[in-house]
Amino acid sequence: MENLIGLALNSVFVGNILLSYFLGMCSFLAVSRNLATAAGLGVAVVFVMALTTPVNWLIYHGLLAPGALAWAGLPGANLSFLKLIVFIAQIAAIVQAIEMVIDRYSPALYTALGVYLPLITVNCAILGASLFMVERNYSFAETLVYGTGSGVGWCLAIVAMAAIQKKLRYALVPRGLQGFGISMITTGLIAIGFMLFAGISL
Amino acid sequence: MTTAAARPWAAVRRTAAYKEIVKALWRANPISKQILGICSSLAVTVQLETALVMSLALTGVTAGSSLAVSLLRKAIPRNIRIIVQVAVIATLVILADELLKAFLFDVSKQLSVFVGLIITNCIVLGRSEAYALNHPPGQAFLDGLANGVGYSSVLLGVAFFRELLGSGKLFGATVIPEAFYRAGYVNNGLLVLAPGAFIMIGLFVWLEHTLLERK
Numbered sequence: 004m005e006n007l008i009g010l011a012l013n014s015v016f017v018g019n020i021l022l023s024y025f026l027g028m029c030s031f032l033a034v035s036r037n038l039a040t041a042a043g044l045g046v047a048v049v050f051v052m053a054l055t056t057p058v059n060w061l062i063y064h065g066l067l068a069p070g071a072l073a074w075a076g077l078p079g080a081n082l083s084f085l086k087l088i089v090f091i092a093q094i095a096a097i098v099q100a101i102e103m104v105i106d107r108y109s110p111a112l113y114t115a116l117g118v119y120l121p122l123i124t125v126n127c128a129i130l131g132a133s134l135f136m137v138e139r140n141y142s143f144a145e146t147l148v149y150g151t152g153s154g155v156g157w158c159l160a161i162v163a164m165a166a167i168q169k170k171l172r173y174a175l176v177p178r179g180l181q182g183f184g185i186s187m188i189t190t191g192l193i194a195i196g197f198m199l200f201a202g203i204s205l
Numbered sequence: 206m207t208t209a210a211a212r213p214w215a216a217v218r219r220t221a222a223y224k225e226i227v228k229a230l231w232r233a234n235p236i237s238k239q240i241l242g243i244c245s246s247l248a249v250t251v252q253l254e255t256a257l258v259m260s261l262a263l264t265g266v267t268a269g270s271s272l273a274v275s276l277l278r279k280a281i282p283r284n285i286r287i288i289v290q291v292a293v294i295a296t297l298v299i300l301a302d303e304l305l306k307a308f309l310f311d312v313s314k315q316l317s318v319f320v321g322l323i324i325t326n327c328i329v330l331g332r333s334e335a336y337a338l339n340h341p342p343g344q345a346f347l348d349g350l351a352n353g354v355g356y357s358s359v360l361l362g363v364a365f366f367r368e369l370l371g372s373g374k375l376f377g378a379t380v381i382p383e384a385f386y387r388a389g390y391v392n393n394g395l396l397v398l399a400p401g402a403f404i405m406i407g408l409f410v411w412l413e414h415t416l417l418e419r420k
Binding site: 198 | 302303317326404407
């Protein structure tokens with residue numbers, strides 16, 4: 004249990020998937036101009052990541068991992084090289100399915116999240132979380148915690164960025180640094196802030 | 206003598222291929238655009254060696270996918286073109302990943318998941334969607350190659366400063382003389398950590414904008 008709490012804290016702060024692994028930068032920079040849209044996309048990412056990472060765990064350990072096909076009489080089969088293409092297809096499929104379910108049962112949520120869902124398929128943070136899950140040999144419970152934690156970390160980072168961008172409009176930024184340059188440096192400073200949690204251990 | 210040497214060069218300059226390469230490398234290559242494409246690759250810029258291997262993999266995949274998509278361009282139905290392109294790119298990335306595992310195992314361990322993440326790299330798909338789908342294979346290949354070299358230049362630039370200032374080394378060999386350390390020089394530990402990459406890119410963009418404005 005302590006291990007899981009530690010993993011959750013780590014995936015949200017110190018090992019933040021955006022700020023220390025640079026994943027999901029494209030949508031992070033594109034959507035952080037407005038606080039409300041940033042929060043919308045953030046919530047959508049938490050949702051999708053909490054769902055796709057465990058499903059990818061099941062697929063990987065049920066079908067692709069070395070020896071996973073033993074139940075089908077193929078104990079020597081190793082399909083792990085297929086993980087990239089299977090994961091990306093699975094993410095696209097889940098995003099599509101979520102979109103349809105939300106559209107059917109919660110039109111209000113659909114109008115709020117709808118435009119972001121297709122964007123999420125190409126968000127490298129989602130695929131990244133699934134690949135890290137394989138690389139670090141997480142158990143199923145750890146994967147659940149890690150997927151959700153990474154999503155929450157990404158959401159926190161984009162909301163913080165959007166809030167700072169709002170203040171930044173009134174700041175005097177040197178001309179050459181305006182726009183992309185100052186966004187990168189601000190992200191760097193947020194990353195330093197998140198790194199300070201490194202001292203906490205459970 | 207200079208005119209004789211310049212003449213073949215002038216002929217080269219007029220070719221379509223040359224123009225494409227110049228466009229991809231210089232005129233249409235702001236750092237900000239390239240970095241958006243390769244965001245996730247920033248994680249491998251702590252050392253020049255990993256950055257170089259990553260650059261080669263990225264350039265190979267971009268050039269290869271542009272070539273393959275261009276060869277298939279008349280056979281791909283319009284409606285499902287995105288998924289065909291993703292499949293082509295994913296196949297090439299898997300090939301690159303397996304090749305690295307076979308021949309450069311240590312580096313591939315350090316690159317970990319980031320080679321796989323080339324699939325979600327927006328610019329690889331962007332090039333094949335925007336250029337390769339309606340240009341002949343030769344030109345598409347050059348365009349992919351030149352764009353790959355374009356990102357690689359940014360990636361290697363960041364890696365150069367991070368390794369030099371962060372750990373005093375280049376390609377793993379110490380280059381800052383021992384005397385500097387005795388005189389009180391200290392490696393900047395911040396550059397080895399993730400925030401260093403963000404700040405480095407910010408400074409690069411600042412320099413680029415300032416230089417372009419002066420022109």
